[in-house]
Amino acid sequence: MDQRKEYLNYVNTIYKAIVDKIDVGVHAIDRTGKTVIYNKKMMELEAMDEEDVMHKHLQDVFMFKEGQDSTLVKALKEGKETRNVKQTYYNNRGREITTINNTFPIIIDGEVQGAIEIAQDVTKLxxxxxxxxxxxxxxxxxxxxxxxxxxxxxxxxxxxxxxxxxxxxxxxxxxxxxxxxxxxxxxxxxxxxxxxxxxxxxxxxxxxxxxxxxxxxxxxxxxxxxxxxxxxxxxxxxxxxxxxxxxxxxxxxxxxxxxxxxxxxxxxxxxxxxxxxxxxxxxxxxxxxxxxxxxxxxxxxxxxxxxxxxxxxxPLRERKEDIPLLVQRFIEKFNDCFQMKVKGLAKEVMQTFQEYDWYGNVRELEHIIEASMNLMMDEEKLIRYEHLPFQYRSRMFIKKEKDLIDTKMTAIKKPIHYNKTLKEQLDVFEKAYIEQVLQDNDYNITKTAATLGLSRQSLQYRIKKLSINTKKGNSFMYDTPI
Missing domain, CATH: 3.40.50.300 (P-loop containing nucleotide triphosphate hydrolases)
Structure with a gap:
């Protein structure tokens, strides 16, 4: 008996997974009018959650226009199927829903035991x-x-x-x-x-x-x-x-x-x-x-x-000479929107813009300007590197990191020791690479973190873990205040 119950639960799980994958709404009620099947597509069409509908009487959940009745309830009461019927009704929050329905009574041993509805959305149309x-x-x-x-x-x-x-x-x-x-x-x-x-x-x-x-x-x-x-x-x-x-x-x-x-x-x-x-x-x-x-x-x-x-x-990467004009236009646009007085980009930001490949083209440039201006204080006039959204900073320097690896790794001259584990050997290369980028950025931790696509905290953690020398000559590494 337990095996049969376990098997039935297994079949029911598979059945539910299949019903949820169908790209039409499926809603079934039992002979009392309570919902027994309600798939994900139907939830999307009616903007309802499963718990709002399951095991509840249909007419306690949905509202219909005066003089109209649910096609599901009609199939249950009259035992007749209807095809391609347009129906407009309201969910439990009063939102209007319009669907094209095929509705069928479920007949077992000559008696109507429930009804099922297959629905397609025309509200969006x-x-x-x-x-x-x-x-x-x-x-x-x-x-x-x-x-x-x-x-x-x-x-x-x-x-x-x-x-x-x-x-x-x-x-x-x-x-x-x-x-x-x-x-x-x-x-x-x-x-x-x-x-x-x-x-x-x-x-x-x-x-x-x-x-x-x-x-x-x-x-x-x-x-x-x-x-x-x-x-x-x-x-x-x-x-x-x-x-x-x-x-x-x-x-x-x-x-x-x-x-x-x-x-x-x-x-x-x-x-x-x-x-x-x-x-x-x-x-x-x-x-x-x-x-x-x-x-x-x-x-x-x-x-x-x-x-x-x-x-x-x-694409924007093939007309980079247009970037200054586009930047100025977007700054003017968002100055009007945000009631700000931003003048332009800091020199280092414009340089990074010219080096970036702009995978999202002009639209991406506009989004970066908008996001940056959201992070500026009212008195600030130039978009600086620290204003750029972190996710964009990381992407901007993917190419720069790759170029650095290609040009600098030959100068690192770190031998490979085959008696080391993979993790130990990766630590050797990571340490050498961070040391090189620190040197290239004159030991400025903010710029180094940006070049590596890391947060300052993540860079500091790696410096400590890998025992990287934090001195520039006789002075400690410095940082640019933000």
Whole structure:
């Protein structure tokens, strides 16, 4: 008997793990109307915790509009299944939830013993439909807002301005943080479509089961409770539709997008009628399209349709001469936001900015300036090294540490003793390296810790542990007060 109970517990654990992995909401009630199954996806859809719902009567937890009843309770009472029913109700905190439900009675030996509901979220879809109805008055960026004097960025700006004179589709390629939407908005603003809408959608921000409805819209009757709802193509008619991270769309949806671009028509979900559209497509990608095609993330025919004009935005590491201009612009921006009077960067900070590779590009630079100014006192006028956030300091000096290792390790001349353990040998190299960096930084502990990507406390601990000489000539190591 104990073995059977243990086995049943084992099977139940596996069953629960499987149910929690499903990308739809699952909610089941027993014959009394109390919840017996409530998976993680359902918790996300309804913004509820398991303990709020489990083993409680459904109608004691959720609220429904007057004259409406839960599809789950209906299945339990009437023993009938319903499919693709749109239902709007409220959780225990009064938050409105909208789902598309498939609900089934659980019938055992001819009697209804419970009910189960499979739910998909459309709350997010309806919210995004509203959010994406942008008009040209909400545009923030024009070409004169793009900062840079380097030849690389000037050439891209010039090409973008030329492309804005036509209605050809545009593909903008650039790493994260290089300003792809800035260029897209600027192109729209400078084009003949300026008076039309500018609609933007990140294709990676939605699950596959919602993005098609969002793009092409829905027809009343496509599923129970559905309404006539224009998609982003119709909302952008006469203007520009920006599709960010186009390579995140599945290939089947890319094929439908290709058809819409080629035929200049779309068809709503559940409809049989084609609707003509006049939309300029600007698509963004953060990877090389050749690699995306090779790895089946982008259809080749769609690439050629979208890339009539292709703009490659240079990463910040390839236009470092623009860093001073960008820094000044961001300081001015956050001076206004924080009511501060910061003038600029200390010389050593600007030097480190020029040495850094800027993995997050212009966006990362902006975040560092904002974070640094949050750590400054009102009377301070220059961003100094100690103001930079620690996590950024560590990353900035990864390259510098590697260069130091490459150039200095040959000068350390520490022999390898094969009778030592690995830990003992690593201590030898760590001690030699710290001594070298101390010397390079004129025995300043703050700068040495920063160069090593360590906190001062961590460096001091290593100095003590490894018995490192803390004297510079006849004087003790000094520190810069903070």
């Amino acid at each position: 309806e919210r995004l439909m509203k959010e994406n109805r942008k008009i040209n008055g909400s545009l923030r960026y024009t070409f004169d807002k793009i900062i840079g004097k380097s030849e690389t960025i000037k050439q891209v700006i010039e090409n973008a301005k030329r492309a804005s004179r036509t209605s050809s589709n545009i593909l903008i390629i650039g790493e994260t943080g290089t300003g792809k939407e800035l260029f897209a908005q600027s192109i729209h603003h400078a084009s003949d479509r300026f008076s039309g809408p500018f609609i933007s959608q990140n294709c990676a921000a939605l699950p596959e089961n919602l993005i098609e409805s969002l793009l092409f819209g829905t027809k009343k009757g496509a599923f129970t409770g559905s309404i006539d709802q224009p998609g982003l193509f119709e909302q952008a008619n006469g203007g520009t539709l920006l599709l960010d991270e186009i390579n995140s769309l599945n290939l089947n949806l890319q094929a439908k997008l290709l058809r819409a671009i080629q035929e200049r028509t779309i068809r709503r979900l559940g409809d049989t009628k084609d609707i003509p559209i006049d939309v300029r497509i600007i698509a963004n990608m953060n990877e090389n399209p050749v690699e995306a095609i090779k790895n089946n993330r982008l259809r080749e025919d769609l690439y050629y349709r979208l890339g009539v004009v292709t703009l490659f935005l240079p």
